[in-house]
Amino acid sequence: MKSNIAKIVSVILKIIFIVGIILLPFIPKLYDLVIFNNLIPFKDQTIFYQIAFYLCYILSLSIIFILIIIFNNVYLDPFKPLIVKSLKAIAVIFMILSIIIIIKSFFIPTIISIAIALITFVVSLSFYVLSQIYKVAIEYKKEIDYTI
Amino acid sequence: MIIVNLDVMMAKRKISLNELSKKTGITTTNLSILKTNKAKAIRFSTLELICKALNCQPSDILEYKEDK
Numbered sequence: 001m002k003s004n005i006a007k008i009v010s011v012i013l014k015i016i017f018i019v020g021i022i023l024l025p026f027i028p029k030l031y032d033l034v035i036f037n038n039l040i041p042f043k044d045q046t047i048f049y050q051i052a053f054y055l056c057y058i059l060s061l062s063i064i065f066i067l068i069i070i071f072n073n074v075y076l077d078p079f080k081p082l083i084v085k086s087l088k089a090i091a092v093i094f095m096i097l098s099i100i101i102i103i104k105s106f107f108i109p110t111i112i113s114i115a116i117a118l119i120t121f122v123v124s125l126s127f128y129v130l131s132q133i134y135k136v137a138i139e140y141k142k143e144i145d146y147t148i
Numbered sequence: 149m150i151i152v153n154l155d156v157m158m159a160k161r162k163i164s165l166n167e168l169s170k171k172t173g174i175t176t177t178n179l180s181i182l183k184t185n186k187a188k189a190i191r192f193s194t195l196e197l198i199c200k201a202l203n204c205q206p207s208d209i210l211e212y213k214e215d216k
Contacts, residue, residue, distance in 0.1 A: 142188070143188045143189065146181060146186060146187050146188035146189070147187070147188055147189040147190070147191065148174070148178045148179075148181055148182050148187050148189075148190050148191065148194050
């Protein structure tokens with residue numbers, strides 16, 4: 001049974017995902033709006049930077065999509081192997097994000113990018129640990145289910 | 149590995165799964181899991197109920213076979 005907070009979180013995730021997809025074609029404009037005048041506009045950035053930026057955006061959207069899948073399934077049957085796979089997928093995506101940001105930091109080193117790279121790396125590890133905990137929990141559940 | 153010979157004992161006592169379920173209070177689903185050797189573990193209380201209903205010893209139901 002979903003609690004009220006869970007319902008709100010579920011709605012927020014869906015809204016973020018839908019808004020994220022709608023805003024995908026307007027990334028350059030949004031970038032120029034959010035990033036202030038002292039930085040280079042999106043269209044003047046290098047092609048690698050633009051690709052990396054789009055890639056990070058799409059990867060972030062895919063993380064939200066997987067979170068929605070987890071959130072929908074966890075209330076139906078929490079001990080599904082699908083949840084372990086989803087958690088692992090999030091860990092891998094965060095690792096890719098971390099690698100992209102680390103590569104970016106080599107060319108444009110800023111303290112914020114290094115900090116974000118570290119955070120995404122730690123989050124990736126956390127999700128991997130969580131997936132392993134869940135995997136063990138599913139095995140325990142199976143044993144309990146087959147204890148007569 | 150441990151083999152559950154419930155089907156053998158049931159055949160010996162000429163008792164069906166439904167009858168055993170009624171006698172022991174264990175659901176047919178769980179008895180079926182035991183019968184098909186899918187069970188990972190068995191509680192002493194369950195074993196006691198089955199032994200009581202089939203009038204047998206735990207050794208009649210459980211058997212150890214070496215893994216190949």
